[in-house]
Every structure is written in structure tokens, then in C-alpha cells.
Amino acid sequence: SSVNLQEVHDWSVDLARRAGQMMLDGSNKRFQNPSTEDHKTDAKKNAVDLVTEVDQAVEAFVISEIEKRWPSFKFIGEETQSAGADSVLDDHPTFIVDPIDGTMNFVHGNPWCAISIGLSINRIPYIGIIYSPFLNEMYTAIRNQGSYLHKPNQPPLRLPLQPPTPLAVNTALIITEWGADRTTIGTSALSESSKENFDVKLRTYFNLLRNSPNMVHGMRSYGAASLNLCSVAAGHNDAYWEGGCWEWDVCAGWVILHEAGGFMCEGNPPENFEADVEGAKVEEATLIGRKYLAIRGAKGGRKEQE
Ligand code: IPD
Numbered sequence: 001s002s003v004n005l006q007e008v009h010d011w012s013v014d015l016a017r018r019a020g021q022m023m024l025d026g027s028n029k030r031f032q033n034p035s036t037e038d039h040k041t042d043a044k045k046n047a048v049d050l051v052t053e054v055d056q057a058v059e060a061f062v063i064s065e066i067e068k069r070w071p072s073f074k075f076i077g078e079e080t081q082s083a084g085a086d087s088v089l090d091d092h093p094t095f096i097v098d099p100i101d102g103t104m105n106f107v108h109g110n111p112w113c114a115i116s117i118g119l120s121i122n123r124i125p126y127i128g129i130i131y132s133p134f135l136n137e138m139y140t141a142i143r144n145q146g147s148y149l150h151k152p153n154q155p156p157l158r159l160p161l162q163p164p165t166p167l168a169v170n171t172a173l174i175i176t177e178w179g180a181d182r183t184t185i186g187t188s189a190l191s192e193s194s195k196e197n198f199d200v201k202l203r204t205y206f207n208l209l210r211n212s213p214n215m216v217h218g219m220r221s222y223g224a225a226s227l228n229l230c231s232v233a234a235g236h237n238d239a240y241w242e243g244g245c246w247e248w249d250v251c252a253g254w255v256i257l258h259e260a261g262g263f264m265c266e267g268n269p270p271e272n273f274e275a276d277v278e279g280a281k282v283e284e285a286t287l288i289g290r291k292y293l294a295i296r297g298a299k300g301g302r303k304e305q306e
Pocket residue numbers: 050078098100101102103104177178179180222223224225226242244245246249
């Protein structure tokens with residue numbers, strides 16, 4: 001494409017740092033003066049799907065900066081979408097942004113939250129920048145150019161930090177998230193697929209944790225989809241499954257994972273995780289898939305061919 005990926009990448013890294021500073025300042029204000037009317041936490045879909053004034057301010061800032069610098073690019077963001085803005089993914093270069101991924105953590109003063117800035121072209125994630133200002137970690141990637149972890153006063157670390165291996169469930173650390181979708185079968189008028197979502201999550205915990213030949217080493221839930229993907233990319237975890245993600249949750253992390261030799265699949269986790277992944281029963285993912293399985297070692301232990 002005609003997009004100068006390096007230029008967009010460098011600009012986005014700078015933008016992420018400025019947005020991250022807004023998160024730090026916003027968090028300080030919230031905790032220093034929690035009673036002020038400016039610090040509202042509103043519920044979106046339900047009582048655990050939250051948005052704060054900081055999410056909204058960061059997204060407004062990001063949009064205005066993009067409009068100034070890349071006026072021909074499209075934008076998809078979590079908060080404008082929740083507010084009803086049209087955001088259909090198409091082939092145009094599109095910034096896909098979660099201003100604060102891990103809003104629940106942010107509200108609680110838990111440092112596991114980040115700004116996630118992705119760029120898709122032809123619906124393929126090309127650039128991923130994920131910055132956690134509280135953890136002071138920045139993950140960056142350009143498609144086909146590797147992914148990196150940047151920490152203060154250290155040279156960038158190329159990902160993965162450990163060599164990828166094929167997924168072996170019985171020695172794996174696997175991330176799953178409960179997400180904000182807590183509706184169980186039979187409790188609402190939602191579509192069959194979303195009614196099923198929470199029950200599938202419960203079954204997945206049961207299948208992976210109980211004492212069996214497929215018992216995992218451990219299950220984790222950090223509360224920010226973007227950082228979960230980075231964690232698999234780095235090699236700190238072996239896989240991450242979640243039902244109910246949006247493109248702003250996964251776009252940036254996708255590039256970072258892909259460049260670290262990992263693989264994104266689409267769909268529910270199979271009963272026998274390992275065999276079905278190897279047998280390719282889980283499909284390769286698209287950006288609007290909603291249900292994702294991210295694996296550290298690529299399918300079959302090999303890096304996907306371009
Ligand atoms: C959410 C977080 C959470 C995940 C949800 C996401 P938000 O993003 O990443 O961990 O379970 O699926 O939507 O709402 O904090 O930006």
C-alpha cells in the first residue's frame with residue numbers, strides 16, 4: 001500500500017505516550033478527589049461495562065490528532081462506537097483504538113490497563129502500539145518487521161522473549177477473561193450466541209482446570225485484552241481465549257502477536273484445546289470475529305507463511 005508504515009508507527013508511539021500521560025493525570029485526579037462530579041463512571045451495556053471521563057477524553061484527543069495528521073484515514077474507537085457512531089470496517093487505512101483498555105482496572109487503580117492503537121489496511125492489522133503508562137511498558141509492531149517491548153532505560157527487546165513452542169495444554173498457562181458479558185443461558189432475550197457466551201466461559205474453566213490429562217498449569221485473567229495479547233506475544237503465557245472481543249480490543253495486539261510468531265484463531269475453545277487447534281478445526285481469525293483464541297507458538301509450531 002502507499003501508507004508509510006514506519007511514519008505512522010513512529011507518530012502513533014508518540015501519540016500513545018501523550019495519551020498515556022492523560023491516563024496518569026486522569027487517574028491521579030480521580031483518586032485525589034474522588035467525589036467530584038467530573039469523575040463519573042457510567043455503565044454502558046450493564047453495571048460492569050464501564051466508561052469514565054478519561055476514556056472519553058483520551059478518545060477525543062486521539063481522534064483530533066488523527067484528523068490533523070492523517071485526514072484521509074478512517075477511525076474506529078470503543079467510545080464513539082458505544083455512543084452510536086457508525087464504524088464499519090472496510091479496506092481503507094483505519095485507526096482502530098481503545099483509549100483505555102482495561103477500564104475496570106483503571107477505575108480500581110489497578111495498573112493493568114493500556115491505550116491500544118492499531119492500524120488496519122484491507123482489514124488486516126498492520127501496526128500495533130500498546131502502551132501501559134502505569135506499568136511503563138510499550139509494545140510496538142509493524143507487520144513483517146517484528147515486535148518489540150520497550151521499557152525505560154533499556155534497549156528495545158525483540159519478541160518473543162522465549163522461543164515459541166507448539167501449544168501443549170497440560171503444561172500451559174492460559175489466559176481467559178470473563179468480560180462484561182455476564183448473561184447466562186435462559187436469562188434474556190439476547191441472541192443464542194451471546195446467551196451462550198458466559199456458559200462457554202464457565203465450561204472452559206471447568207475443562208481446563210479440573211484434574212484430567214488436559215489439566216493446565218494455570219489460568220489467568222489480567223483484565224485488559226490488549227495486554228493479554230502482548231503477554232502471549234512475549235511468552236509469559238501460552239494462549240489467550242475470549243468470547244466477546246471487539247476490533248479495538250485485538251487489532252494492535254494482533255500485529256504484536258503475529259510478529260512474535262503467534263497465531264490468532266477464531267471461535268470458541270474446543271473441548272480438547274490442543275488437538276483441535278492442531279487439527280485446524282479453529283479457523284483463522286478476522287478482525288470482526290468477536291471470539292478469539294490467541295496462541296503463542298503458531299499453529300503446528302511453525303510461523304504462518306505470508
Ligand atoms: C475490555 C477488557 C477486558 C475484556 C473485554 C474488553 P475495555 O476492554 O479488555 O479485559 O474482557 O472483552 O472489552 O472495556 O476495558 O476497554
